[in-house]
Amino acid sequence: MTGEQHTGFFASVEEVSARLAEVGYLASTAVATTVFLADRLGKPLLVEGPAGVGKTELAKAVAAVAGARLVRLQCYEGVDESRALYEWNHAKQLLRITAGREESWQEAKADIFSEEFLLPRPLLTAIRGSEPTVLLVDETDKADVEVEGLLLEVLSDFQVTVPELGTITAERRPFVVLTSNATRELSEALRRRCLFLHLDFPDEELECRIVRSRVPQLDQALAESVVKVIGALRAMELRKAPSVAETIDWARTLLALGADSLDDAVVRDSLGVVLKHQEDLRRAVEKLTLASA
Amino acid sequence: MTGAAQRALPERLTGFVHALRGHHVRVGPGETVDAAAVLAVLGLADRERLREGLAAALLRGQGQRPVFDATFDLYFPRSVGDPSTARPAAAGAATSVEELRERLAEALAAGDSAAMARLAGLAVQALGRFGSAPGAGAGATPSATPGSGGWSAHQTLERLRPQILLARVLAALRAGRPGAPADAPDALTDRIEPDEIRRRIEAFRGLVATEARRRTAEEQGTAEIARRAVAPSVDQIDFLFAGRDQLAELRRSVRPLARKLATHLAARRRRAARGRIDLRRTVRRSLGTGGVPLRPAYRQRRPQRPDLLLLCDVSSSVAGFSDFTMLLVQALREEFSRVRVFAFVNRVDEVTQLVTTGTADPGGLARRITTEAAVIGHHPYSDYGSALGEFADRYQEAVTPRTSVLILGDARNNRRDPNLPALAQLAGRARRVHWLNPEQPALWSTGDSAALDYAGLVAMHPCRNARQLGELITRLLPV
Numbered sequence: 011m012t013g014e015q016h017t018g019f020f021a022s023v024e025e026v027s028a029r030l031a032e033v034g035y036l037a038s039t040a041v042a043t044t045v046f047l048a049d050r051l052g053k054p055l056l057v058e059g060p061a062g063v064g065k066t067e068l069a070k071a072v073a074a075v076a077g078a079r080l081v082r083l084q085c086y087e088g089v090d091e092s093r094a095l096y097e098w099n100h101a102k103q104l105l106r107i108t109a110g111r112e113e114s115w116q117e118a119k120a121d122i123f124s125e126e127f128l129l130p131r132p133l134l135t136a137i138r139g140s141e142p143t144v145l146l147v148d149e150t151d152k153a154d155v156e157v158e159g160l161l162l163e164v165l166s167d168f169q170v171t172v173p174e175l176g177t178i179t180a181e182r183r184p185f186v187v188l189t190s191n192a193t194r195e196l197s198e199a200l201r202r203r204c205l206f207l208h209l210d211f212p213d214e215e216l217e218c219r220i221v222r223s224r225v226p227q228l229d230q231a232l233a234e235s236v237v238k239v240i241g242a243l244r245a246m247e248l249r250k251a252p253s254v255a256e257t258i259d260w261a262r263t264l265l266a267l268g269a270d271s272l273d274d275a276v277v278r279d280s281l282g283v284v285l286k287h288q289e290d291l292r293r294a295v296e297k298l299t300l301a302s303a
Numbered sequence: 304m305t306g307a308a309q310r311a312l313p314e315r316l317t318g319f320v321h322a323l324r325g326h327h328v329r330v331g332p333g334e335t336v337d338a339a340a341v342l343a344v345l346g347l348a349d350r351e352r353l354r355e356g357l358a359a360a361l362l363r364g365q366g367q368r369p370v371f372d373a374t375f376d377l378y379f380p381r382s383v384g385d386p387s388t389a390r391p392a393a394a395g396a397a398t399s400v401e402e403l404r405e406r407l408a409e410a411l412a413a414g415d416s417a418a419m420a421r422l423a424g425l426a427v428q429a430l431g432r433f434g435s436a437p438g439a440g441a442g443a444t445p446s447a448t449p450g451s452g453g454w455s456a457h458q459t460l461e462r463l464r465p466q467i468l469l470a471r472v473l474a475a476l477r478a479g480r481p482g483a484p485a486d487a488p489d490a491l492t493d494r495i496e497p498d499e500i501r502r503r504i505e506a507f508r509g510l511v512a513t514e515a516r517r518r519t520a521e522e523q524g525t526a527e528i529a530r531r532a533v534a535p536s537v538d539q540i541d542f543l544f545a546g547r548d549q550l551a552e553l554r555r556s557v558r559p560l561a562r563k564l565a566t567h568l569a570a571r572r573r574r575a576a577r578g579r580i581d582l583r584r585t586v587r588r589s590l591g592t593g594g595v596p597l598r599p600a601y602r603q604r605r606p607q608r609p610d611l612l613l614l615c616d617v618s619s620s621v622a623g624f625s626d627f628t629m630l631l632v633q634a635l636r637e638e639f640s641r642v643r644v645f646a647f648v649n650r651v652d653e654v655t656q657l658v659t660t661g662t663a664d665p666g667g668l669a670r671r672i673t674t675e676a677a678v679i680g681h682h683p684y685s686d687y688g689s690a691l692g693e694f695a696d697r698y699q700e701a702v703t704p705r706t707s708v709l710i711l712g713d714a715r716n717n718r719r720d721p722n723l724p725a726l727a728q729l730a731g732r733a734r735r736v737h738w739l740n741p742e743q744p745a746l747w748s749t750g751d752s753a754a755l756d757y758a759g760l761v762a763m764h765p766c767r768n769a770r771q772l773g774e775l776i777t778r779l780l781p782v
Contacts (some may be wrong), residue, residue: 023345023349023352039351039352039355040355040358040359042352043345043352043355043356043359044355044356044359046344047341047344047345047356047359047360048359050344051337051340051341051344053337055359058364058365198363201363201364202331202333202334202363205337205359205360206358206359206360206362206363206364207359208364208365208368213414213416214414215414234492235491235492238492238495238496238499239491239492239495241495241499242495242498242499245498245499245502247555272491272492273491274491277491298491298494298495299494
């Protein structure tokens with residue numbers, strides 16, 4: 011094993027909480043603990059949960075506090091090896107061949123499959139560098155099943171095999187975060203290689219702190235009411251439950267409107283910031299029994 | 304289990320892992336090693352951190368979390384090293400109902416879920432013990448082994464009655480709110496609060512049920528655990544036997560399922576779009592290269608979105624099945640150029656408008672179908688024969704050679720004429736007809752079921768739960 015076994019960003023769980031808080035990410039016990047463990051044990055962290063709870067934010071925050079570069083692989087249906095791992099630079103290879111016409115075939119062949127002609131994609135980029143790196147594999151569940159196969163080698167051994175070059179092993183392990191909205195069941199093999207974190211909407215008290223830290227001008231009582239209403243909305247089985255980001259947007263909106271308490275009129279007028287479907291809006295207004303204007 | 308605390312750490316961990324396996328949590332040796340590493344890194348100092356850390360190493364999905372938490376409490380009790388203080392209220396009578404209520408009210412007001420979980424444990428311990436009353440039931444299952452006793456969530460909740468705490472909690476919240484005197488309450492939050500507290504109380508009831516189940520399972524051994532400690536996952540709930548809240552849960556699974564199906568179908572259509580070589584054009588092209596087919600030509604297909612027609616039994620006997628299916632159709636409708644939905648009990652009527660323009664509220668949908676559409680004739684029983692006949696008479700033009708027809712229902716005809724010619728005629732006109740039956744095949748030939756008669760004419764598939772429905776639909780729907 012050439013590389014470091016762990017990323018070594020943090021020394022303790024407290025440090026994780028404290029430093030994440032510095033960049034504005036307020037972590038629950040579960041988050042702080044698992045981030046610390048992923049760092050210490052050098053294992054990838056699989057974060058699952060509904061949209062908008064801060065899965066991607068977590069990776070960004072870790073990168074920010076660790077002073078690491080963030081390499082992001084955004085998965086989508088149809089992402090493949092050449093998008094995720096590496097690709098040969100065909101154009102450059104052709105140029106090389108035309109430039110050296112007098113060479114023998116053996117020389118030419120050996121040359122064009124060298125690092126110079128390799129286009130690293132996120133996975134290879136993440137394990138090749140020697141600087142601290144956070145690798146974010148975003149929305150893993152969107153990718154086809156075959157891509158998981160590619161990920162397995164990277165996630166368990168932090169190495170990539172390029173047939174023409176051999177195996178490239180990480181000099182320094184990246185801190186890996188995989189996110190998933192659980193629209194597709196990820197394979198058992200992938201899950202086994204990761205630490206698992208289920209990130210749900212924060213509890214009332216934590217969300218209140220998050221809102222206050224992002225929108226400090228908002229007074230405590232109003233922040234509490236906002237979070238309460240958001241909680242009630244989330245319990246309503248809407249098409250799209252409001253995310254934490256939307257809670258913050260709403261808090262900002264209220265601030266801009268100069269509202270000092272949540273009354274029916276204010277909520278009715280600004281609910282569009284939080285709910286993104288007409289159907290949801292109608293239902294929310296009905297359930298919150300807001301008197302119509 | 305009382306010796307657990309004294310055991311050496313590695314043994315305690317392996318014991319814990321074994322207990323988890325007993326609860327159907329799949330934990331491999333690799334995970335156990337990870338868990339040991341977690342233990343080494345975190346130590347025992349902070350219990351909540353240890354809980355989260357072990358969960359991260361051992362669990363692979365949130366569904367197993369309740370089982371994990373309960374087992375964790377058992378193996379890593381509150382104060383390590385002294386089991387007698389670790390499990391307080393060992394003498395159940397020491398904790399009075401009123402005291403429990405008091406503490407529960409506080410926990411509910413604070414929304415402190417850890418405290419609620421702890422109180423659930425205490426409450427079951429103090430109130431949920433069954434003597435040796437046989438057959439009275441442990442937890443939700445009314446068939447405990449006779450004489451073995453057990454722990455009852457029902458009994459615990461009957462005695463504790465957490466629902467009466469609502470008013471108390473609300474009052475406490477109002478009194479505790481800074482800067483808001485009781486006479487000038489913040490109207491909106493006041494309206495929300497009761498719902499919130501009700502949800503918390505509901506969550507507490509869930510915790511009690513889990514705790515009672517766990518304790519019973521623990522006493523009755525692994526075989527019992529295997530049988531009932533693990534509730535079936537949502538997609539395996541039987542449509543016909545689902546209870547009210549199970550149905551609600553099923554409905555919540557509709558949108559993800561529909562999404563999954565939609566991506567699957569789209570992928571299949573894309574795959575189907577490339578492929579077949581057009582031999583005639585390839586040969587013609589090859590003339591330019593001296594007969595060598597350098598550039599094969601592919602057959603191009605005109606993209607064609609298929610038609611779908613659904614014929615649903617909406618009688619009360621298959622209610623869970625039909626409204627779940629309709630929600631799914633509603634979610635899938637953008638996949639198909641034309642979806643028409645017909646509902647019947649003994650008369651048939653088109654409900655496409657209701658289904659596609661209606662809200663996502665399933666209860667409302669079912670109600671609107673039975674009230675706004677003419678699906679019930681002179682009697683309230685399903686009659687497939689007359690429904691099929693009427694469909695053939697009135698809506699024949701809806702079925703074309705491009706239409707795929709799905710018939711949804713249990714084919715229980717109440718001993719009337721099954722009207723096979725009508726179905727045969729339908730099958731003759733449509734591209735294909737599939738019948739999804741929520742009953743298991745063994746029941747198809749029993750009683751008033753005409754399933755086998757119909758199965759002779761069209762393909763009939765058993766479709767008992769969401770998982771089967773999902774699989775069937777990906778297999779059957781036209782690409």
